[in-house]
Amino acid sequence: MSDPRTTPSIFTRGAVDLGALRPASKPAPAGPAGAGGAAAAPAGPAASPAPSGPGGPAAAVIDVTEANFQTTVLQLSMTTPVILDFWADWCEPCKQLSPVLEKLAAEGGGSWVLGKVDVDANPRLAQALRVQGIPMVVALVGGQLVEGFTGVLPEPEVRRYIDAVLKAGGVQVAPLEDPRMDAADDALMSGDLDAAEAAYKKILAESPQDHAAEAGLAQVELYRRVAGADAASVMARAATDPDDLEAQRLAADIEVLSGQAPEAYERLVAAVKRSTGDDRDAVRKHLLSLFAVAGPDDPAVASARRALARALF
Secondary structure: OOOOOOOOOOOEEEEOOOHHHOOOOOOOOOOOOOOOOOOOOOOOOOOEEOOOEOOEOHHHEEEOOOOOHHHHHHHHHOOOOEEEEEEOOOOHHHHHHHHHHHHHHHHOOOOOEEEEEEOOOOHHHHHHOOOOOOOEEEEEEOOEEEEEEEOOOOHHHHHHHHHHHHHHOOOOOOOOOOOHHHHHHHHHHHOOHHHHHHHHHHHHHHOOOOHHHHHHHHHHHHHHHHOOOOHHHHHHHHHHOOOOHHHHHHHHHHHHHOOOHHHHHHHHHHHHHHOOHHHHHHHHHHHHHHHHHHOOOOHHHHHHHHHHHHHHO
């Protein structure tokens, strides 16, 4: 789990050393894993395209395995940035992030490729790339590993991360539609919350319906609320006393920054049901601020809005 008190950042960590993933001279026999070891993942094609679907054309997405990483993914990264999405079937936050990445990969028009890594099927690959939690996103540019993020980010932040990866790879990136967002986003990503707040507010004063600026301002407020908080203590306090509305609100903030937005929404809807008067309205407004972080098009937000309406009426 990523630290909820920090904003995502990227930096080059150096060449990827995955010698342990090179295939042995003889394939391991099929069957259960031996004592203390994991079953070897079956070898697949050099680059297995993911099925076409709502996320976009298969050409923008490949299945990454321990078998094809060295021979395909590293080589591909020499000419085309590869962004890796570490996921698993049981991971609910992964089901929020993966469709966003697939959509953006399709929009990328071949400027980058999304590599999907099932951590259960490829445990050695996950270990080699130091996967501590999922969903996790990193990138490969020219055979170099570029740090990414863990958890679910709003689509505008995912786009900014991809743009940074492409720039690191020397790929020409189309300018943002609103150049005023550059300074605000840079301030947010560098942790200068005061400057980010001022920039987002200026944009909203001139363009009140700018959803990206709304999301940015909501993120500033979110980071401020969790500043200095001990995540473990907050979550324990919230679990011990469901009627402690302050703890419930802060716990929801931590869940959102940890990639557990649906759980955060459910927590606050439950708090709305248990509260009345001004307390209830404060929880409702807090929940709406979390909706703003994700943006109006997030399906989890749409579902939570319906739940909130039922709780209120």
